[in-house]
Amino acid sequence: MTDTSDTRSTEGAEGKVAPNLLHRVMRYIPLIAPVLLWALPCWVLLHTGQRWPSSAAWGGTAVFVLGLIGMPLAMTRGHGRRQQDRAAVVGDTLLGGIWVLFTWSVLLGVLLRLALFVGGVGDGQTRARIVTLAVLGVSAVLLAWGYVEARRVPRVRRLDVPLPRLGAGLDGTRVVLITDTHYGPIDRAGWSARVCEKVNSLEADLVCHTGDIADGTAERRRAQATPLGTVRATRARVYVTGNHEYYSEAQGWVDLMDELGWEPLRNRHVLLERGGDTLVVAGVDDVTAESSGLAGHRAHLAGAIDGADPDLPVLLLAHQPKFVDRAAAAGIDLQLSGHTHGGQIWPFHHLVRLDQPALAGLSRHGSRTLLYTSRGTGFWGPPFRVFAPSEITLLVLRSPQTSPSA
Structure with a gap:
């Protein structure tokens, strides 16, 4: 007869090995990632057969080493x-600069070098130097363009959104979405005012801000956020918290938005009435709220729609797209979100997709629920947007009860 107690204990111990090893590896990623970001471009640009003069090669290496040391210290x-x-x-x-340089060092360091080799272009030194110049040229152009893209007033993205339960009286309701303004270390008070002017030109019935107003406290970023008080809407201006509010005294931002005339939808709803029909406009705190330890803050969908007529259509504000699983389970008609920035700097969007069910645009979840994910109005951190343009979104709600010609 076999004694199974030792076997079970051994299996249990083996089962813990992989998670423990994974945790140990994850612990070192903040140390490993910066080294890779700076070391790989250094190697591709300077030490893969270019045969630069030693002063240039080692001088360039010193620049990369200083960047590796200086970037985390500055951040x-x-x-x-x-x-x-x-x-x-x-x-x-x-950070933004080295991410772009790293990306194109990888792509051109492999693909362009291979193409040059297959095409019989020059010798190894010539090909290596062509790759270096190409990487530097492409990176410089993308960073210059990305900086302009990040700092401009976003273009308006307009789309019609059909909602089967929307009453005919609400057909044509204009909803403007701004999100992820991320007021921060670069003073963008003037940019903020121009964004608000653009929003006002859209003559919205409802204006929504789905969080991540700023990086920093409300007191510190007040001057940049103050233009939000000039935004106009015929029915309401509503706001929900994002994860970045919980890094910098979220309640202060809720209070400031209230002071500026916005309606903070903290797990509650308001009713938008037009033409004899009603739309429930609900909002929830960000999903990180509860772990922040801030009393009374959590994402509570049941509380947000409590007391609303279940036969009425519901528009839900939730900062992160991944909240849509709960929204779909509750039969929400339309969720508006931000958070992803559309990846902000290509190809970072591949990492965003690991955490979120949608990157940008309109998507369907479940039998009823639509999700619109904005690429964001501002930018976080690196002042660049590469292949992920910012946006102010105008969503025109459409009712099936109204003919297209109406």
């Missing part, structure tokens, strides 16, 4: 306890 001083805006700008800019 720590800028985003840590000291909250030094100048340091944050330096660290964030270095």
